[in-house]
Amino acid sequence: MSVLLGASEAKVQAFDLSGQPLSATKPMATVRGGSAAILDSCLASAYSLLNSMDHLPVQLVATGVVLDEGAPDLEWPEYFAGRPVVVDSALGAMATAEALSRTPRLQNMFFLDVGKTIDCAVLVHGRTLGVLRTSKGAFGHTPVKGTSMRACACGIMNCLQAIAGEEAIIAGLSSDFRDEPDAISDAVRRSDAAAVSALRQAGRYIGETLLGSIHLLRPEFVTVRTRWPGAADFLLAGLREAVYESGAPAVTEKLVLASSRTGSPATGIALRALDAGLAVDPVDQLLSAPPNLSEQRIY
Secondary structure (H helix, E strand, O other): OEEEEOOOEEEEEEEOOOOOEEEEOOOEEOOOOOHHHHHHHHHHHHHHHHHHHOOOOOOOOOEEEEEOOOOOOOOOOOEEOOEEEEEEEHHHHHHHHHHHHOOOOOOOEEEEEEOOOEEEEEEEOOEEOOOOOOOOOOHHHOEOOOOOOOEOOOOOEOEHHHHHOHHHHHHOOOOOOOOOOOHHHHHHHOOOHHHHHHHHHHHHHHHHHHHHHHHHHOOOEEEEEEOOOOOHHHHHHHHHHHHHHHOOHHHHOOOEEEEOOOOOHHHHHHHHHHHHHOOHHHHHHHHOOOOOOOOOOOO
């Protein structure tokens, strides 16, 4: 079961043991009373949905919880209904889905999300580093040296977000595009030279900021996700320029920089939960469970 938890509502989805989605509930208001009460409500909703669709008995293997922006900062249990619980940010869950969509499965990867904020999820040995509950956009608030002084809303001068985020890119566009609702996408679609230049420069800034981490953690992949259609290629061009030009060849010669091709946090967290639920101890617990109400045992 995956739970996408926002500030005031949750969406529950069930998956089979191959990681394929089965069914999803409509967004439901989250109850008060802490994380156990929220999970209990979500579990009841998921079972109700599954039991209405299939007469076969179902059994919960594990639960994955995605903490979206504004989600309550609660203490989540390691086990719920006797089964493992895995918790991650939306960005971390999308990074997991991205890693699992590649063949062979990626073990070390940086997943960049570039938009109004700039953030990066880090996968090491197939697991995201930490649960990003309160650090949304933290990577974007890394100070960048050697640029004109720009103030950021966080109070730091020359944050990466201030010089390479959405507002900075729009400021670099031709005046004809700046006031449009999707200014960056429209400028890219019209092959505006100023948009191409601004996106490539943003990619350079991001690459220069990321380079030290690349040398330290040696990722196999760096993927870029952005909400601006067509813009990822130009961001990547600047990113490649900075990384391959300044990076040590021993580190960057096999590094792949590419645009993201998946964006499903529900799938990512469900697959992580399956890994936890199908470990040796949880499987032993499942096999030793007593028969359910229909006197059938599930293997």
